[in-house]
Amino acid sequence: MLAEGFVKCMQGSILFGALPEDVFNRIAQHAHVTTARQGDTICREGEEAFSVFCVAEGAVKLTVAGRNGREVVVDIFHPGTCFAEALLFRKDAYPVSAVALTDSKVILVSKSVIEAELLREPGTIPTLLSATYAHLHRLLRQIEHLKATSGLQRVAGYILALDDLDRNTNFVQIPYEKQTLASMLGIKPETLSRSFRRLSEHGVRVDGPIIEVMDRKALEAFLGEA
Amino acid sequence: MLAEGFVKCMQGSILFGALPEDVFNRIAQHAHVTTARQGDTICREGEEAFSVFCVAEGAVKLTVAGRNGREVVVDIFHPGTCFAEALLFRKDAYPVSAVALTDSKVILVSKSVIEAELLREPGTIPTLLSATYAHLHRLLRQIEHLKATSGLQRVAGYILALDDLDRNTNFVQIPYEKQTLASMLGIKPETLSRSFRRLSEHGVRVDGPIIEVMDRKALEAFLGEA
DNA sequence: GGAATTCCTTGACTGATATCAACGCGATCT
DNA sequence: AGATCGCGTTGATATCAGTCAAGGAATTCC
Numbered sequence: 001m002l003a004e005g006f007v008k009c010m011q012g013s014i015l016f017g018a019l020p021e022d023v024f025n026r027i028a029q030h031a032h033v034t035t036a037r038q039g040d041t042i043c044r045e046g047e048e049a050f051s052v053f054c055v056a057e058g059a060v061k062l063t064v065a066g067r068n069g070r071e072v073v074v075d076i077f078h079p080g081t082c083f084a085e086a087l088l089f090r091k092d093a094y095p096v097s098a099v100a101l102t103d104s105k106v107i108l109v110s111k112s113v114i115e116a117e118l119l120r121e122p123g124t125i126p127t128l129l130s131a132t133y134a135h136l137h138r139l140l141r142q143i144e145h146l147k148a149t150s151g152l153q154r155v156a157g158y159i160l161a162l163d164d165l166d167r168n169t170n171f172v173q174i175p176y177e178k179q180t181l182a183s184m185l186g187i188k189p190e191t192l193s194r195s196f197r198r199l200s201e202h203g204v205r206v207d208g209p210i211i212e213v214m215d216r217k218a219l220e221a222f223l224g225e226a
Numbered sequence: 227m228l229a230e231g232f233v234k235c236m237q238g239s240i241l242f243g244a245l246p247e248d249v250f251n252r253i254a255q256h257a258h259v260t261t262a263r264q265g266d267t268i269c270r271e272g273e274e275a276f277s278v279f280c281v282a283e284g285a286v287k288l289t290v291a292g293r294n295g296r297e298v299v300v301d302i303f304h305p306g307t308c309f310a311e312a313l314l315f316r317k318d319a320y321p322v323s324a325v326a327l328t329d330s331k332v333i334l335v336s337k338s339v340i341e342a343e344l345l346r347e348p349g350t351i352p353t354l355l356s357a358t359y360a361h362l363h364r365l366l367r368q369i370e371h372l373k374a375t376s377g378l379q380r381v382a383g384y385i386l387a388l389d390d391l392d393r394n395t396n397f398v399q400i401p402y403e404k405q406t407l408a409s410m411l412g413i414k415p416e417t418l419s420r421s422f423r424r425l426s427e428h429g430v431r432v433d434g435p436i437i438e439v440m441d442r443k444a445l446e447a448f449l450g451e452a
Numbered sequence: 453g454g455a456a457t458t459c460c461t462t463g464a465c466t467g468a469t470a471t472c473a474a475c476g477c478g479a480t481c482t
Numbered sequence: 483a484g485a486t487c488g489c490g491t492t493g494a495t496a497t498c499a500g501t502c503a504a505g506g507a508a509t510t511c512c
Contacts, residue, residue: 089352
């Protein structure tokens with residue numbers, strides 16, 4: 001049986017949150033939680049998919065192997081986000097690896113459990129599509145940014161999005177390595193470092209892992225003009 | 227009633243191709259074909275979605291509006307490709323615009339028709355997921371390329387992928403404007419022009435809209451080393 | 453405690469890409 | 483035919499981002 005906090009987490013997710021109570025409960029009964037230490041691999045690109053995941057605590061990066069073998073961070077997920085649900089009903093391999101960036105807790109539900117429930121209640125399929133569509137949309141936006149904005153602007157956009165999460169205070173702490181963030185933004189660590197520095201002219205101050213948004217308006221203006 | 231060629235096209239798509247015959251036929255009965263002249267908009271980002279599309283002839287670009295208002299080409303679809311199926315069961319707007327790059331024919335099926343069939347035969351849901359997963363996977367790969375490879379390499383990769391379609395001859399004609407291709411690859415038209423030129427050292431010759439792959443091995447080698 | 457490791461930063465440099473401007477070419481229109 | 487327009491190319495230049503190298507700070511390992 002799942003502890004209450006984890007149930008809440010699932011209920012907050014797009015994938016599970018909109019399910020009727022009985023369906024949700026049957027799925028939750030078969031869910032279980034794994035603890036991943038920083039650096040642990042939750043699933044590996046190329047391995048056959050058996051589970052759907054939901055981040056409950058910590059942060060998880062999704063990566064793909066680039067052509068030269070170097071890893072590329074495709075996205076970073078925080079609590080309340082599910083992934084791998086697009087592999088439901090398919091005998092297929094994970095297209096990405098998932099690695100814990102901090103000590104994390106991840107809820108696992110085996111595909112077959114969810115599949116059985118969805119087939120039993122076809123009316124719940126829209127929630128599945130919603131979750132997958134959200135991912136699709138996220139990737140679309142990311143492609144737009146990669147194609148149409150500079151590295152510096154992407155860094156600025158990242159900070160503004162961060163700040164959305166934590167709007168009361170102007171300080172945010174990056175809870176993972178900056179090289180990971182650099183890969184996520186599609187730039188090199190050196191360039192990220194210099195970008196933070198350059199943004200001091202646009203209302204941002206970065207000290208170690210701490211980002212301070214001193215003048216949010218200025219930062220938004222910088223992002224807006226381009 | 228749909229002409230035979232269009233039925234074949236639908237049968238060749240991921241979304242419709244794997245459906246049981248009776249389900250397919252009921253859907254096909256409600257499908258209809260529109261002719262889009264070059265430059266015509268098939269659907270517009272932000273407008274509410276009512277149809278699912280399947281490219282039957284020509285080429286269609288998917289674009290999003292970038293921050294500064296400039297359009298970014300996200301993907302280019304050829305006959306046999308369906309899109310917008312991820313919006314099934316959702317009252318939502320198209321996240322992209324679709325514009326015909328050449329005179330094209332596009333098959334339209336209204337969402338409600340497909341939704342009714344999927345609910346009647348829940349066993350067909352996997353095909354829906356397959357199509358959406360294919361898109362997801364395609365976007366993932368694109369992000370990988372944008373983050374981990376140079377513009378020149380992306381041009382090379384594009385040519386190799388083109389050539390896959392047309393392997394018997396070494397000539398391929400780009401059937402749309404090069405500025406569109408540049409946006410798709412995330413570079414400026416000027417840079418694309420220079421990239422083509424530079425690839426002459428790697429077994430490619432470009433003359434106007436015609437690409438000739440003179441030494442495929444050399445091109446693959448160039449792409450592989452990096 | 454000290455050595456080694458990892459991550460981040462910084463500097464100098466190189467290479468890649470964007471920008472600005474000019475021009476050629478073909479298509480279209482009158 | 484001549485004018486106009488859009489597209490593609492090319493050149494000169496500026497800006498941006500990657501590379502290489504070095505060093506500092508924090509952490510881990512003996």
